[in-house]
Amino acid sequence: MLSFLTRRLIVAFLVAATVMTLAFILTRLSGDLATSIAGPNATQADIDAIRKAYGLDRPVLTQFFDWVGRALTGDLGESYFFKARVSALIAERMPVTLTLGLTGLVIALVVSLPLGILAAVRENTALDRCVQLVALLGQAMPSFWLGLILMITLGLQLGWLPISGTGSWQHFVMPGIVLAFSAIPALTRLTRAGMIQAMGSDYIRTARAKGLSRASILLKHALRNAAIPVVAIAAVQLGFMLGGSIVIEQVFALHGVGYLAWESIGKNDFPVVQAVVLVLAVIYVALTMLADLMNAVLDPRLRGP
Amino acid sequence: MSALLEVEQLEVGFGSRTSAVRGTSLTVERGETHCLVGESGCGKSVTALAVMNLLARGGHRRAKRLSFQGEDLLKLDDNGMARLRGNAMAMIFQEPMTSLNPAYTVGSQMTEVLRRHKGSSQRVATDRAADLLARVGITAPGLRLGQFPHQLSGGLRQRVMIAMALMCDPQLLIADEPTTALDVTVQAQILRLLAELQRDLGLGMLLITHDLGIVARVATRVSVMYAGEVVESAATAQLFADPKHPYTQGLLRCVPVPGKQRQDEPLGSIPGTVPRVGPGFEGCAFRERCSFADATCAHQIPRKTASPGHDYLCRLPAPVKALT
Numbered sequence: 207m208l209s210f211l212t213r214r215l216i217v218a219f220l221v222a223a224t225v226m227t228l229a230f231i232l233t234r235l236s237g238d239l240a241t242s243i244a245g246p247n248a249t250q251a252d253i254d255a256i257r258k259a260y261g262l263d264r265p266v267l268t269q270f271f272d273w274v275g276r277a278l279t280g281d282l283g284e285s286y287f288f289k290a291r292v293s294a295l296i297a298e299r300m301p302v303t304l305t306l307g308l309t310g311l312v313i314a315l316v317v318s319l320p321l322g323i324l325a326a327v328r329e330n331t332a333l334d335r336c337v338q339l340v341a342l343l344g345q346a347m348p349s350f351w352l353g354l355i356l357m358i359t360l361g362l363q364l365g366w367l368p369i370s371g372t373g374s375w376q377h378f379v380m381p382g383i384v385l386a387f388s389a390i391p392a393l394t395r396l397t398r399a400g401m402i403q404a405m406g407s408d409y410i411r412t413a414r415a416k417g418l419s420r421a422s423i424l425l426k427h428a429l430r431n432a433a434i435p436v437v438a439i440a441a442v443q444l445g446f447m448l449g450g451s452i453v454i455e456q457v458f459a460l461h462g463v464g465y466l467a468w469e470s471i472g473k474n475d476f477p478v479v480q481a482v483v484l485v486l487a488v489i490y491v492a493l494t495m496l497a498d499l500m501n502a503v504l505d506p507r508l509r510g511p
Numbered sequence: 512m513s514a515l516l517e518v519e520q521l522e523v524g525f526g527s528r529t530s531a532v533r534g535t536s537l538t539v540e541r542g543e544t545h546c547l548v549g550e551s552g553c554g555k556s557v558t559a560l561a562v563m564n565l566l567a568r569g570g571h572r573r574a575k576r577l578s579f580q581g582e583d584l585l586k587l588d589d590n591g592m593a594r595l596r597g598n599a600m601a602m603i604f605q606e607p608m609t610s611l612n613p614a615y616t617v618g619s620q621m622t623e624v625l626r627r628h629k630g631s632s633q634r635v636a637t638d639r640a641a642d643l644l645a646r647v648g649i650t651a652p653g654l655r656l657g658q659f660p661h662q663l664s665g666g667l668r669q670r671v672m673i674a675m676a677l678m679c680d681p682q683l684l685i686a687d688e689p690t691t692a693l694d695v696t697v698q699a700q701i702l703r704l705l706a707e708l709q710r711d712l713g714l715g716m717l718l719i720t721h722d723l724g725i726v727a728r729v730a731t732r733v734s735v736m737y738a739g740e741v742v743e744s745a746a747t748a749q750l751f752a753d754p755k756h757p758y759t760q761g762l763l764r765c766v767p768v769p770g771k772q773r774q775d776e777p778l779g780s781i782p783g784t785v786p787r788v789g790p791g792f793e794g795c796a797f798r799e800r801c802s803f804a805d806a807t808c809a810h811q812i813p814r815k816t817a818s819p820g821h822d823y824l825c826r827l828p829a830p831v832k833a834l835t
Binding site: 329406407408409411412413414415416417418419420422427430431504505506507 | 602
C-alpha cells in the first residue's frame with residue numbers, strides 16, 4: 207500500500223512539473239508580452255519600461271526558475287489588469303467553480319449510475335437501446351446550446367430557476383445540469399458495460415448459488431466491481447468540469463475560475479493565465495490520485511499482497 | 512419418503528437451435544454420492560445448473576418432474592428458489608480462482624449466507640464460518656476470514672467454497688468438477704475432503720466429473736451422459752463390472768489399468784467427436800461413433816433394464832461384452 211502511494215506521488219509530482227513548464231512556455235509563445243500589455247498606442251520607451259518593470263528583460267530561464275520558486279511558496283505573482291495578487295483572485299473565484307463542478311458531478315452520477323444499471327439488467331431490450339440513444343444524444347449536444355435552451359424553458363418560460371449569477375444554490379442547478387450532460391454518456395456506458403461484465407462473471411453465479419437477494423447480487427456484488435472504472439472516469443470528468451466550465455461560466459455569467467481565465471487570456475494577463483493553468487492541473491492530478499486511492503479501497507487486489 | 516432429488520425427463524435448450532440436455536433423468540438419495548460422468552459438452556454441468564435454476568440468460572428448462580425433498584422445484588418462483596439455494600441445496604464450481612468475489616473478504620462472503628438464510632447475527636455467522644474453515648482443513652481460520660480471495664491459492668479457495676456451501680447445513684451438495692482446475696496432489700486432498708464430509712454429514716451429493724478414477728473412488732451410483740442424455744445408469748460396482756452401453760464400454764477402455772495394460776498395447780480411444788444435437792433429433796446420438804451401429808439405430812431407442820437399478824439406452828441386446 208505504501209509503495210503504491212509513493213509511486214502515485216512521484217508520478218503526480220512529475221505531471222505537475224511538466225504542466226508548469228508547458229504553461230510557462232505557452233504563454234511566452236503567444237507573442238511579446240511587454241508589447242501586448244502596453245497596448246497599441248504605446249511608445250517604444252513605454253514598452254521598454256514595462257519589460258523592465260515585469261522582469262521580462264531577464265533571460266527566459268531566470269524568469270522560469272524565479273516563477274517556479276515563487277509558485278512553490280504559494281506566490282503566483284500579480285495581475286496586470288486586476289492589480290491584485292493572483293492567488294487572491296483565484297481563491298476568490300474558486301468556490302464558484304468548485305460548487306459548479308461538484309453539482310455537475312453529483313447530477314451526472316445520480317443520473318448515470320441508475321441508468322447504467324437499468325440498461326445492464328435489461329441488456330438488449332428496447333429500454334437498453336433507449337438509454338444508449340439518450341446517452342448518445344447527450345454527447346452530441348453542444349453545451350452552450352443546451353444551456354440556452356434550458357434558460358429559455360426552465361428560466362424564462364416556466365420561471366423555475368434563475369438564469370444567471372451566483373446568488374443562491376438555485377443558480378447552480380441549470381449550469382450543473384448542462385455540465386452533467388457532457389459526463390452522463392460516458393459514465394452511463396461505463397456503468398452499463400461494467401455491470402454486464404460483472405453480471406456474467408463466476409462470482410455472480412456463486413452469489414446466485416448462495417441464494418442471495420437480487421438487490422444484494424446487483425448492488426453489493428456486481429456494482430462494487432463495476433464501480434471501479436466508473437470512479438476513475440468520474441474523477442477525470444470532474445477535472446474536465448472544473449477546467450472546462452469556461453463556456454458554461456460565460457453562458458450563465460458565473461464568475462468562476464473559468465471566467466477569470468477567459469478574461470485574462472483576452473487581456474494577455476499572463477501571470478493569471480499561467481497560474482490558472484497550474485492550479486487546474488494540480489487539482490486534476492490530485493483528483494486522479496484520489497481516484498486511484500478510491501480504487502484501492504474498492505479493489506483489494508490493488509493494495510498488493 | 513421421497514428421494515432427495517428427483518429429475519425426470521429434464522430438457523434444457525439455449526435459443527431454439529441447441530438442445531443441451533435431452534430428457535435426462537436421475538435420482539439422488541439422501542447420503543449417497545451420485546456421479547454424473549461424460550465428455551466436455553455432454554450436458555452434465557447444464558443439468559446441474561438447471562436443477563439449481565442457475566442457467567445463463569437465454570437458457571430454458573422443461574421437465575416432467577423436478578423435485579427436491581418432495582417439493583416441486585418447477586413451481587417455485589425466483590424468490591422461492593433463492594430461499595433454497597445456498598440453504599438446503601448448495602453448489603460448488605469448477606473455477607475456484609474466479610468463483611469468489613475479489614472485492615470482499617472470505618469472512619464477509621461466508622457469513623452473508625447464514626445471515627441471509629438463517630437470520631443469524633454477524634457474531635454467530637463468523638463463529639460458524641471459522642468452525643467450517645477449520646473443518647475443511649484450513650489452518651488459522653481467524654486469519655483467513657479477514658483475507659481476500661487473491662491472497663489464497665486455488666486449493667484454499669476451493670476449500671473456502673466448500674466451507675461456504677456448508678454454512679447452512681445443506682441436504683444436497685452439487686459439485687461441478689470441483690477438482691478439475693487444481694493440481695493433482697490438491698485434487699486428491701479435495702476429493703478426500705468431499706468424501707469425508709459427505710459421509711460425516713450424511714450429505715446427498717451430485718458430483719459431476721469426467722474422471723472415472725474419481726467415480727471409482729467416491730461414487731455410490733453413476734450416470735453416464737452422452738449428448739444430453741443419460742445413456743447408462745447403475746450402482747458403481749455394477750457399472751464397472753458390467754457396462755452395457757457401447758459408450759460406457761468405450762469410456763472404460765480409455766482408462767489405463769496398471770498391471771492389466773500391456774506396454775505395447777495402445778490405450779483405447781473413441782473415434783470421432785460428440786455430435787451437435789438439435790431439437791427433433793431421433794435415434795441414438797452415439798451411432799456415428801459406435802462400431803455396433805446399423806440402420807435401426809436411427810430410430811427411437813428403448814431404455815432397457817439389465818438388472819434392478821441398472822438401465823441403459825441402446826437397442827442392442829445386452830450380451831455385447833467389452834471387446835477387451
